[in-house]
Amino acid sequence: MSDPILSVENLHTYYGKSHILHGVTMDVQRGEVVSLLGRNGSGRSTTLKSIMGLAPPSSGHVRLDGEDLAGQRSYTICRRGLAYVPEEREIFLNLTVDENLEMGQQKGPEGATKWTVDQMFTYFPRLKERRNTRAGSISGGEQQMLTMCRSLLGNPLVILIDEPTEGLAPKIVTVVGEVIKDINKQGVSVVLVEQKLTIAMKVSHRVCVMGHGQIVFSGTPQALNDAPEITEEWLAV
Ligand SMILES: Nc1ncnc2c1ncn2[C@@H]1O[C@H](COP(=O)(O)OP(=O)(O)O)[C@@H](O)[C@H]1O
Numbered sequence: 001m002s003d004p005i006l007s008v009e010n011l012h013t014y015y016g017k018s019h020i021l022h023g024v025t026m027d028v029q030r031g032e033v034v035s036l037l038g039r040n041g042s043g044r045s046t047t048l049k050s051i052m053g054l055a056p057p058s059s060g061h062v063r064l065d066g067e068d069l070a071g072q073r074s075y076t077i078c079r080r081g082l083a084y085v086p087e088e089r090e091i092f093l094n095l096t097v098d099e100n101l102e103m104g105q106q107k108g109p110e111g112a113t114k115w116t117v118d119q120m121f122t123y124f125p126r127l128k129e130r131r132n133t134r135a136g137s138i139s140g141g142e143q144q145m146l147t148m149c150r151s152l153l154g155n156p157l158v159i160l161i162d163e164p165t166e167g168l169a170p171k172i173v174t175v176v177g178e179v180i181k182d183i184n185k186q187g188v189s190v191v192l193v194e195q196k197l198t199i200a201m202k203v204s205h206r207v208c209v210m211g212h213g214q215i216v217f218s219g220t221p222q223a224l225n226d227a228p229e230i231t232e233e234w235l236a237v
């Protein structure tokens with residue numbers, strides 16, 4: 001196998017005195033979609049935030065294309081080619097949809113897939129209809145799509161997406177799943193935190209299960225299917 005595009009090694013992260021990540025280790029190969037699964041509170045969001053430098057790890061490595069970014073500022077990490085779509089929508093409510101998309105545009109690192117606003121509108125025609133509307137006035141689902149599009153317009157090598165389908169109508173959930181598959185097909189590697197197991201299994205090449213702040217299973221969706229004891233211990237509610 002060639003060198004992974006993203007390599008996370010032995011991350012330890014604290015919130016104050018609470019030790020949340022206990023040595024998270026995972027790799028993402030070029031062209032892969034990897035889902036992070038686990039129960040609520042298992043540390044999936046903290047893992048994404050630690051990779052992005054938003055919850056800086058106290059120790060460990062985050063290598064993007066071989067370069068160690070652990071401990072760097074999020075701004076730098078972003079510029080190197082990692083994009084992050086937070087669970088909480090992060091858009092400028094007083095700017096229009098178009099203006100929000102404009103804010104997201106970055107040259108991106110060498111070798112990254114280049115995206116256009118028109119491509120975003122092809123994925124989500126609804127955003128095109130709303131392009132001159134204040135982002136604060138569009139629906140929650142549309143705001144979620146806008147957040148994803150804005151991050152993608154930074155032309156990342158790897159995009160980290162935290163629960164993109166939460167609270168969306170079933171029809172839109174399917175669309176978001178298809179879009180994630182397509183951006184991956186266009187060359188972007190993806191780390192996805194997804195509560196809906198059916199979506200995660202459909203779009204992922206590999207799934208990692210988290211428990212107690214560590215990765216407790218890593219394998220293909222098929223391998224997870226074949227290991228009901230893992231589901232029972234770490235995923236069943
Ligand atoms: N900002 C924070 N301050 C203190 N504790 C936090 C904070 N964010 C998350 N936690 C705690 O860290 C643990 C992991 O949370 P999180 O990474 O959000 O889990 P997940 O995304 O898998 O639901 C939980 O016990 C949660 O309560």
Ligand SMILES: [Mg+2]
Pocket residue numbers: 044045046087
């Ligand atoms: Mg979370």
